[in-house]
Amino acid sequence: MTNSFDYIVVGGGSGGCVVAGRLTEDPGTTVCLLEAGDDGRSAAVTIPMGTVAMLPTRLHNWAFQTTPQDGLEGRRGYQPRGKTLGGSSAINAMIYVRGHASDYDEWAAQGNDGWSFNEVLPYFRLSEHNEHIHNEWHGQGGPLWVSNLRTDNPFHDRFLEAARQVGLPRTDDFNGPQQEGVGIYQVTQKHGERCSAARAYVLPHMGKRSNLHVQTHSMVQRIVFEGARAVGVEVLRDGVLQTLRARREVVLAAGALQTPQLLMLSGVGHIHELGQFGIPPVMHLPGVGKNLQDHPDFIFGYRSRSLDSMGVSPRGGFRMLQAARRFQLERRGPLTSNFAEAGGFLKTRPELAVPNIQLHFVVAMVDDHARKFHLGHGISCHVCLLRPRSRGTVRINSRDAAAAPLIDPAFLQDPLDLEEMVEGFKVTRSLMQAPALSAHITQDAFTQHVKTDDDIRDVLRQRTDTVYHPVGTCRMGTDENAVVDPQLRVRGLHGLRIVDASIMPTLIGGNTNAPTMMIAEKAVDLIRGVSRVQATSASNSTKDPSHVL
Template sequence: MRQVFDYVVVGGGSGGCVMAGRLSEDPSVSVCVLEAGGGGNSAIINTPAGAVAMLPTKLNNWAFETTPQSGLNGRKGYQPRGKALGGSSAVNAMVYIRGQKQDYDHWAALGNAGWSYDEVLPYFKLSESNERIHNEYHGQHGPLSVSDLRTDNPFQQDYLAAAREAGYPVTDDFNGADQEGVGIYQVTQKHGERWSAARAYLLPHMDNRENLVVHTHALVQKIEFQGKRAVAVEVEIKGQTHRIEATREIILAAGAFQTPQLLMVSGVGDSSELASQGIECRHHLPGVGKNLHDHPDFIFGYKTRSTDNLGVSLKGSVRMIREMLRYKRERRGMLSSNFAEGGGFLKTDPTLASPDVQLHFVIALVDDHARNFHMGHGFSCHVCLLQPKSRGSVGIQSKSMKDAPVIDIGFYQNPEDLEVMVKGYKLTQKLMQAPSLAKHVVEDSFTANVKTDDDIREILRNRTDTVYHPVGTCKMGNDDMAVVDAQLRVRGLEGLRIVDCSVMPTVPSGNTNAPMIMMAEKTVDIIRGYSRVAAGAANPTNEQLEQAEHLAEVLP
């Protein structure tokens, strides 16, 4: 087995797939990907509705839990994360959302040069191939397919009608000039199939690039250093331990939980915390594992008699047989659903400059991440807080990567988050009680007895959990708690870079998969020292022209 590469990518999630796929475009560069899960190309992954089998189980899913949360009345939270090539893009709801202009301008204002909205928008467009929307905000030639849903579900129109009845604006593009409004999500699908980061960037090249090697079922145990330089990783592949060396860089893309865990078990982190686990500190970096945050999320749920919504019943089972045949024939209908078909971005205070809560309208009754089963049919609506102030942390319980990280998500540690969620609850309830949706309800499954603001606070504490957007545990910045610089290099070390959601200093206002893919696309240019965006400018520099000539020779 080959042991030495230019780049070793730890983790085959969205960031890792982009880095490996793009860097290996140059045949003079060798790349090795190490993914702890499987191949990411099974029918259960590629069929969008297959997510319902993966989310509540350990199928392609790490299925982590948090520590007991005081803000959630002592409950443990659930943290599913993708475990396959494609990472969480192989198990998520495929919602394509970038966030708000203010998110990235804030990153830049924190001292992260190059990450303002105007500087990252071209990389969103570079990654994207949008099926319908052709304007200055969208791309049509990238590897990541973005399309409208193909479910043909009439409930979508009732959802939009309810929004109009509630007085909320309706939009057909959450990623354009203005995010505010209610609408139907675009998704990372192609012809009705999931289009994960692996299908977009990695899988097409695994059999035809000799410079690209991908190992699945490969759990990295430790990073090896020579002085302050990261030089190799120790990895267990199918029961055998190997040492794989990187001559240029090790790129960590293991996610917001396992990237800080890997750093800590390798001796990089807060020296006192490492000492408590008997780990020799190779590099004191106190911010590793800190600044963890996520969008706290609450779900309304209702039962209905309509079989347009997913559920279990005799009548529904007969319909599902027809839907399975239709999907096989047309790649349309219920099996192409991402479940969270509709959404919205709303302001809890009209004086706010931008929305501060997000909705996910689900064509099924969802309870505890689909881990609590309900007979019959229904629909749900999530509401989550976009800019939470609460912060948690990731720690380790041992020296081994085989043990789960210690996740303290910290929901509602800052009381302001709970108060904004009370307002978000009321906005969402108003939408759910609008006539076009209310006419379908035969039972309010969770909130029928919630009357007062104190009732709302209590049910929020009892039922809030993640909406699957953890970030921040190796944040980008230049303050004492920053872990990487604006080029995503680990501060104080050499040959080590992080390209996953852990580097986001603050969570974007929306789903995190599209922002992560953008960040990886930009980081490819940072590593190459050549901007594909600037090369298209009117007056490229001589260095950019030379780089363009080189890439024209070596890239397909």
């Protein structure tokens, strides 16, 4: 294998797969995609229910922990991140959500030209093949399959009826003209199987495109610079350290936790922090690793006798055997579940301009990220704060690239975050106590003794953690603390770009996988210097949708 390529992409997750797959559509462009994990083809990845085997374990998962969180009574939080081709899109709940239009308009208002909602919507459509919705909001023919759930679970109707009973609005498409409301999520699945970023953009072309080189089990140690120009990377594979060279660019796509770590290990970051580890500075960029944002999340859990919910029981085991047969024959039923099958975007106060909380309704009882098992069956409901004010950091703890970074999301550090979570708690509990759901509940597992606002604050501090959406640690902007410019080029350096969730200036109001792939689709045009979206926008849009949602 050659050691020189036009582009080296570090990280085979949602951003990296899109960039590698799209750039190699040009047969004259060579790309090397580096991934620390395996090729993402295992049954645990392909079968949607495999999430439950990966999320709480180290299977295809870095399984990081946070530093002790003052806002969570000193607890360490959990930060699962995908370690396989496809990255976190290979282990996540597959929910296809873009966020609110105002999130992207805010990016543009901060000086990030080209990133308003009206300008990024065509890139969402470019990536998407929506199996069921055909209108100006959605795309057809893209690599990423987006489908309705195939579980046929009656809890969908019960959840929607509960929302009606308590007066919550309904929406049929969280990515359409009205985000606010309760509904059933669409998922990144193709014919009942997970459609990860790898399956969408890379796996179909491996062995067929001679210009696409995918190197798994490869841990990048540092970026190689000649002066202020990135010219390659040092990578460790099977105990052998090798240097790969990039003729045009190195593209970092290692995610919001490991991209800043790799920059700092390579001499790019705050000069004083680098000096603590004896790392020779290449570029003083004080914003590297700062501005970490994540959605703080609380989970209600309830026991149920209904076998429509998942759990551990003799009758449930027999149903799973039937479900396995059905999946084999039809690619339908419980094994196609993403667990978080329904949800909503809601306002805790009517005067708010946009929803400030998101719900994920789960057809199983979840405790500590599924790391604690409970016998029997149950249901759960997450409530997360969409736009937290707290800001955290990612720092290095060693010069060893294999050592986990120090992750401090600073959950509930801002007291207003806690108060909004109290409001979200009340809205969610009201929904779960509606007759359509309470009729199937036998016990409130975690909050039955919570009565007062102080009780709510206490249980929030005791049980809140991530809903897996870290962003912002290599913020895009034009000020001195920004890490990349609006073209995603690392400021002050040449031949180095970042294409992952770390570039988000602010956390979007929703799940972050689809926005990360949108960022990568747009990055491909920025890299090439040629836009693919003008014709797409003209043919697919009959009106300007940017003012709604």
